[in-house]
Amino acid sequence: MAHRVSRRGFLKIAAGASVVAGLSPTVRRVALEPFVRPPEEELPGRATWYASTCRQCPAGCGVIVRVINGRARKIEGNPSHPLNRGKLCARGQAGLQVLYNPDRLQNAVRQTGGRGSRRFEPVQWAEATDQLASALKGVGGKARVGFLGGSVPTHLRLLVTRFLEALGSPGPVLFDLHSVLEGGAEAHALADRWFGSADKPIYDIGHAEVIFSFGANFLETWLSPVSQSYDYGTMRQGQSGGRGFLVQFEPRLSMTAASADQWIPVPPGTEGLVALGLGRIIVEENLGRVGSHREHAQLYRDVSVGAVAEASGLSVDRLQKLARAFADADRSVALPGGYLSGFTNASQSMDAVMALNVIMRRLGREGGVFLPHTIPAEAFINPDLPSPFRDFEKLIQKMRDGQVDVLMVHGANPVYELPRWAGFADALTNVPLVVSFSPFINETAAQADLILPDHTYLEGWGFEVCSPGGDRPVVSSQQPAVRPLYDTRSTADVLLKLASSLGGAVSQALPWPDEVAYLEEASAQLLGSSIGVFDARTPAGFWSRWRQLGGWWSTKPIRQEPVARGLPQGPLQVPAASFAGQPNLFPFTLLPYESIALSDGRGADQHWLQETPDPMTTACWNTWVELNPATAAQLGVTDDDIVRVVSTHNALEAPVVVFPGIRPDVVAIPTGQGHQDYGRFAAGRGSNVMDLIAPVVEREAAVLAWGGTRVRVEAVHRSTKLARLESLDGKGRETLR
Amino acid sequence: MSGAGRRRASIRLMLPLALAGGAVLVVAAILLSQRTAESAPAQPIAFSHRTHAEAEIQCLFCHPNALRSDVAGMPSVERCAGCHRTIATTRRRIQTVLGYWERGEPIPWQPINKMADFVFFSHQPHLAAGVGCETCHGDVGKMNAARQVVNMDMGWCLNCHLKQPETAVARLTDCLACHK
Ligand code: SF4
Numbered sequence: 001m002a003h004r005v006s007r008r009g010f011l012k013i014a015a016g017a018s019v020v021a022g023l024s025p026t027v028r029r030v031a032l033e034p035f036v037r038p039p040e041e042e043l044p045g046r047a048t049w050y051a052s053t054c055r056q057c058p059a060g061c062g063v064i065v066r067v068i069n070g071r072a073r074k075i076e077g078n079p080s081h082p083l084n085r086g087k088l089c090a091r092g093q094a095g096l097q098v099l100y101n102p103d104r105l106q107n108a109v110r111q112t113g114g115r116g117s118r119r120f121e122p123v124q125w126a127e128a129t130d131q132l133a134s135a136l137k138g139v140g141g142k143a144r145v146g147f148l149g150g151s152v153p154t155h156l157r158l159l160v161t162r163f164l165e166a167l168g169s170p171g172p173v174l175f176d177l178h179s180v181l182e183g184g185a186e187a188h189a190l191a192d193r194w195f196g197s198a199d200k201p202i203y204d205i206g207h208a209e210v211i212f213s214f215g216a217n218f219l220e221t222w223l224s225p226v227s228q229s230y231d232y233g234t235m236r237q238g239q240s241g242g243r244g245f246l247v248q249f250e251p252r253l254s255m256t257a258a259s260a261d262q263w264i265p266v267p268p269g270t271e272g273l274v275a276l277g278l279g280r281i282i283v284e285e286n287l288g289r290v291g292s293h294r295e296h297a298q299l300y301r302d303v304s305v306g307a308v309a310e311a312s313g314l315s316v317d318r319l320q321k322l323a324r325a326f327a328d329a330d331r332s333v334a335l336p337g338g339y340l341s342g343f344t345n346a347s348q349s350m351d352a353v354m355a356l357n358v359i360m361r362r363l364g365r366e367g368g369v370f371l372p373h374t375i376p377a378e379a380f381i382n383p384d385l386p387s388p389f390r391d392f393e394k395l396i397q398k399m400r401d402g403q404v405d406v407l408m409v410h411g412a413n414p415v416y417e418l419p420r421w422a423g424f425a426d427a428l429t430n431v432p433l434v435v436s437f438s439p440f441i442n443e444t445a446a447q448a449d450l451i452l453p454d455h456t457y458l459e460g461w462g463f464e465v466c467s468p469g470g471d472r473p474v475v476s477s478q479q480p481a482v483r484p485l486y487d488t489r490s491t492a493d494v495l496l497k498l499a500s501s502l503g504g505a506v507s508q509a510l511p512w513p514d515e516v517a518y519l520e521e522a523s524a525q526l527l528g529s530s531i532g533v534f535d536a537r538t539p540a541g542f543w544s545r546w547r548q549l550g551g552w553w554s555t556k557p558i559r560q561e562p563v564a565r566g567l568p569q570g571p572l573q574v575p576a577a578s579f580a581g582q583p584n585l586f587p588f589t590l591l592p593y594e595s596i597a598l599s600d601g602r603g604a605d606q607h608w609l610q611e612t613p614d615p616m617t618t619a620c621w622n623t624w625v626e627l628n629p630a631t632a633a634q635l636g637v638t639d640d641d642i643v644r645v646v647s648t649h650n651a652l653e654a655p656v657v658v659f660p661g662i663r664p665d666v667v668a669i670p671t672g673q674g675h676q677d678y679g680r681f682a683a684g685r686g687s688n689v690m691d692l693i694a695p696v697v698e699r700e701a702a703v704l705a706w707g708g709t710r711v712r713v714e715a716v717h718r719s720t721k722l723a724r725l726e727s728l729d730g731k732g733r734e735t736l737r
Numbered sequence: 738m739s740g741a742g743r744r745r746a747s748i749r750l751m752l753p754l755a756l757a758g759g760a761v762l763v764v765a766a767i768l769l770s771q772r773t774a775e776s777a778p779a780q781p782i783a784f785s786h787r788t789h790a791e792a793e794i795q796c797l798f799c800h801p802n803a804l805r806s807d808v809a810g811m812p813s814v815e816r817c818a819g820c821h822r823t824i825a826t827t828r829r830r831i832q833t834v835l836g837y838w839e840r841g842e843p844i845p846w847q848p849i850n851k852m853a854d855f856v857f858f859s860h861q862p863h864l865a866a867g868v869g870c871e872t873c874h875g876d877v878g879k880m881n882a883a884r885q886v887v888n889m890d891m892g893w894c895l896n897c898h899l900k901q902p903e904t905a906v907a908r909l910t911d912c913l914a915c916h917k
Contacts, residue, residue, distance in 0.1 A: 030848070031845035031846060032811050032845075032846045032848050033811075033843035033844070033846070034810070034812060034813050034814060034844065034846070035813040035815070035843065036813060036814040036815060036837075036838070036841050036842065036843055037813060037814070037815045038815065043802055043805055043806045044802050044806055044808050044810040045806045045807040045808040045810075046805070046806050046807070
């Protein structure tokens with residue numbers, strides 16, 4: 001009789017055998033590969049931490065990078081840094097995926113099949129820089145050069161400005177979607193109008209008692225979110241007496257609104273009007289303990305509280321209560337947020353908000369409005385502000401007219417970030433040489449002739465003059481945590497090399513042999529400053545402390561009191577915002593909001609960020625359309641149903657997220673997806689909400705009113721499964737009901 | 738035969754089989770773990786510790802990290818080249834080393850002493866306690882090709898840890914001293 005070992009028996013034997021085998025020690029049999037040249041300070045098996053600066057957004061938080069065996073393993077917040085005080089946001093944490101991104105360019109390339117062909121061939125650095133140098137020399141030495149920057153580190157911005165000046169070209173145009181959405185240019189204009197200051201105002205959130213935030217998502221992406229989140233914690237914990245009170249005015253329940261005591265979704269574009277109404281009530285009823293409001297009366301002469309109530313949908317009674325809450329507090333502050341900058345009435349709305357601070361005499365007071373103290377050294381005077389849309393339009397016009405021979409692009413991606421009507425992509429065809437310094441092939445780099453990839457920020461040098469720098473002047477320094485992984489080259493070094501080969505005025509203006517020499521010299525200007533957190537006897541000693549600590553800042557908080565230039569002449573007014581699209585054909589207002597993970601799209605190539613759920617909807621990995629439950633029911637759609645969102649200019653399709661935290665007449669879509677290029681994690685995923693934006697431009701200040709597009713929503717009777725961490729309405733969790 | 742009966746029969750047969758199989762594996766595992774590697778593994782370069790020791794080069798000159806880190810580390814190619822760009826440059830082996838240096842490639846040395854992954858061993862406290870390299874690595878200075886001379890198992894570690902001053906023994910024999 002044949003005895004067979006049954007299947008179950010065999011498994012038992014196998015399991016027994018593997019248990020026994022498991023008893024033998026596990027040893028790794030790998031070759032021991034020593035370093036060819038060990039990195040400085042490297043101790044095998046021990047972590048070395050390098051202090052540097054986060055470059056995932058322009059805030060400039062301090063980081064420390066844990067490096068083992070020459071590889072960066074983890075990024076943490078720099079505990080000494082006065083801005084983020086050891087904390088970091090999700091984007092900061094994900095920075096390793098910029099360094100190790102599999103789709104990075106590994107060397108300089110030339111596009112051989114014509115622009116947009118995406119056929120790239122490696123080119124030697126010397127050859128590539130020679131090509132650029134001879135183009136800059138131009139025919140008869142009169143090349144017309146354009147430089148378009150996004151969030152360029154301060155040191156590079158300063159070098160570029162010198163470079164262009166010496167070439168006799170206009171200064172760089174700095175324009176990127178993040179700064180558009182946070183209202184960067186408008187915030188500078190606001191400071192200039194009211195205080196004659198070139199720096200953005202800073203708002204002392206930490207010590208405020210009552211905050212009225214008009215579309216400032218200060219816990220997410222606006223200005224310096226980590227620093228502001230920290231301050232928000234301070235304010236909430238009542239460290240300056242009592243728990244602070246936050247009111248958020250915006251049409252969608254953002255994460256900041258969700259952290260507020262009151263979320264007041266007024267119709268898009270009426271936020272400034274509400275501020276005006278509140279001001280009128282304060283002045284009229286002489287509220288607050290700041291003395292007479294007589295001199296302010298003329299500001300509000302033309303304001304009718306009834307009209308404000310009607311436009312905003314808030315009752316007069318509600319407005320009065322809000323005005324009292326704001327005025328009765330000793331330390332209240334009103335924030336003119338980035339959302340205000342998205343409308344044709346941007347500057348008037350922001351003025352109305354700033355006026356609240358002025359009439360309550362909150363300038364230079366604890367918990368109020370300040371201006372930054374400048375860095376006490378010439379090398380850090382930072383003249384380049386984010387350019388208003390007007391300047392960008394001028395550059396496009398010049399390109400279109402064939403007045404630009406060489407265009408250099410660093411850190412900006414307008415082909416992706418702006419709708420086609422802006423005309424950037426078309427104007428590019430009239431530029432003979434387009435050079436990109438992007439470490440990745442993004443949509444704009446795909447239209448370049450040459451890509452000279454910069455290092456990623458964990459491999460590069462630099463500094464950032466933090467603006468805002470919290471309560472003190474801060475320069476955050478950047479140094480390589482690891483050696484460059486590939487044959488990339490610092491753009492600053494490329495410029496210095498170009499300068500020396502161009503000779504003459506340019507090489508005189510940029511005399512440094514390399515980027516590090518320039519940085520060493522710049523940092524040494526702070527040597528001997530009486531307010532600095534450290535000092536040294538020699539420049540070399542200073543330079544090493546500068547790198548060790550992650551920058552330079554003052555020991556104590558130092559801010560400037562803004563001095564109002566005098567009140568605005570004539571009464572304040574906030575005209576109604578203009579929108580593109582007839583309300584009967586396009587019944588909804590489109591709210592493109594900045595994704596907390598992908599920001600303006602620059603984070604889409606990092607899959608950690610792709611899978612970071614949006615804090616309000618828990619959705620990720622895609623684009624979605626947020627609809628109020630009533631709106632969704634009216635359209636007959638629900639979660640995961642695909643809808644078509646149509647504006648006067650374009651249309652996109654995306655799945656629905658039914659979201660109770662949004663006005664029924666508003667449709668919100670996050671930014672960041674819909675890339676055509678930019679690597680495997682970004683390309684071909686979701687849709688780009690900026691494609692829908694209609695050309696609503698405020699004529700006088702040439703503000704791109706990105707919030708002024710109306711849309712209609714159509715069901716397409718298909719659905720898809722949107723990746724979400726959890727459902728909002730308890731679906732699938734019926735047992736809990 | 739009923740289904741249940743067949744199952745019993747197969748279990749009866751299976752048991753000794755499993756035991757025998759298990760025993761073979763246990764023996765194999767023990768033998769493997771006792772492998773004191775009389776033979777040295779083939780190295781990319783026939784490096785002689787003896788030559789270097791006879792030139793009175795200290796262990797820590799090439800393995801300085803033992804003093805400061807968990808791992809002693811292999812000398813960087815730069816360190817080899819540091820001397821050999823001028824010393825014995827005509828020898829074939831040295832030219833191989835310099836080849837690595839010029840190509841910027843690491844030399845893929847084969848490890849001699851292997852410690853299981855679950856042991857948290859650190860060189861630094863051993864050196865700080867005055868334990869000489871040869872205690873664990875044998876008289877490498879007399880070997881041409883380095884080979885493992887000590888079977889680094891737990892018994893061997895404990896043997897030494899138990900011989901330490903009485904005040905330290907409790908700490909040194911604590912499981913968590915090495916198995917964190
Ligand atoms: S706020 Fe900006 S700078 Fe700070 S950690 Fe986040 S991404 Fe980095």
